[in-house]
Amino acid sequence: MVLQAFSAPGKALLAGGYLVLDPEYNSYVTALSSRMHCVFDSHPSENELKSIVSILSPQFAYGKWVYEVGSNSDSKDRIDSVDVHQIEGPSNPFVESVIRVITAYVGGSDIQKFGDDILITIFLDPEYHTRDGAQAQTSSNGKRQFLYHQEDITSVPKTGLGSSAGLVTVLTAALAQIYIKKSDIDIPLDLIHNLAQIAHCYAQGKIGSGFDVAAAVYGSIKYRRFDPELIADVIDGAKSVAETANREWNFGHQVVLLPPRVRLVMGDIKGGSNTPKLVSLVLNWKNSKPSESDVVYEKLNNANELLIASLQALNALHEENPELYDEMMDYFSQLTQLQTHWYLGFNDNLKERYLAMLGLISAIRSIRSQMRTMTRLSAASIEPIPQTFLLNQLAAQVPGCIGGVVPGAGGYDAVALLVVTSKEASGPLALPLEPEVEHRVSMLQLREEAQGLKPEDVKNYTGLL
Ligand SMILES: Nc1ncnc2c1ncn2[C@@H]1O[C@H](COP(=O)(O)OP(=O)(O)O)[C@@H](O)[C@H]1O
């Protein structure tokens, strides 16, 4: 087989934290230019009933995991029924889980038998982890630069872009290409998605909302989760991997891009939060105070839906009336303090003309306000006071900032801003931050890159393999 490569994006959940755990609600997740990559190759094995699968992650110490995968009995379709033995390296539940899920899928559907030795090399873009002490290396064609860390993957602090979801997605795509692909027919993206979700949940030992895996596969989307029972049935062995992965999952993944000239800016916060702990506080509150939490959930859902609808309206306006769109963006790109002052001086005529943008601005304000109410009522630090100050300061200091949120579970992980740029802006944005703010947040060098899983040119990795 010839050398091939895939990449999948990192994520920022701009709307729908907590609500996304419930299939009733829509969320909005943006795919990022920081991506996970894998380069892979396979050769016929000496033993046609066994594969040696080697995964290398050269950016981290001890980044080598080797598994022997066997196939010599009939019932290979359940999640843990294929013989997968790790023969080298520390434990990596995500890597092992993908191998188990794909081989169980193949064993169960009899598409192709084992018998190839496989080598997969993983790379991830710099913004997934803190840069402290890391050395950069560039591919021989100069197109890619990756950071090499001294420590192992579990010890380097993360920025929260969803590395395990990206890893599971590219590994699933690579192994599916080797084990499942028949002739020239591409593997359906939905199958990759379903297998990756199963593998991610199995590795984590819990069934998450899956927005991170969905973004890694489909890119920037309006997301509504699948029925958790689907995966529960595979994990407890009631259903085969193939039976579940081949089914229609009935979940939402409609592509919604950030509109032209609306730039995502993300900052990493010194600190960090424990997502499972925040989730458990919120769910406890939701269960113990149903009438109180229903009101907040409904308001938050309305604001999330308004944000998504406003993004769609802005994209539509750009298509239908580019002159009006640019006029509006020129206007907003010069304003600061939109958080508090945007509505001053608007007469009815202007409100009508700029309706889609005003919808987006008020959606962000309302999301933040409900997140603060949830913080107060659930005791989970979702938008804690220091983050409120920081978001307000950023909105005041960054020209064109139409608002910012604490993405995902919130807390002290990150901030995400939406900034209207000038028509000419293409490179990184200059952010005129005051030193006190600059000290508290380090801006990540990324933006929206809406595309999900995609093939990459292997030349971009030469010199690094
Ligand atoms: N580049 C990589 N190479 C190997 N394993 C990786 C890589 N990136 C992520 N992982 C796996 O994913 C784990 C991190 O997952 P997790 O703690 O859920 O963080 P995240 O929120 O970034 O997904 C790592 O400990 C490792 O097992």
Ligand SMILES: C[C@@](O)(CCOP(=O)(O)OP(=O)(O)O)CC(=O)O
């Ligand atoms: C609370 C949540 O709805 C969103 C969490 O979003 P984050 O982006 O904070 O996630 P992690 O990368 O796992 O920390 C939980 C969920 O959907 O799983």
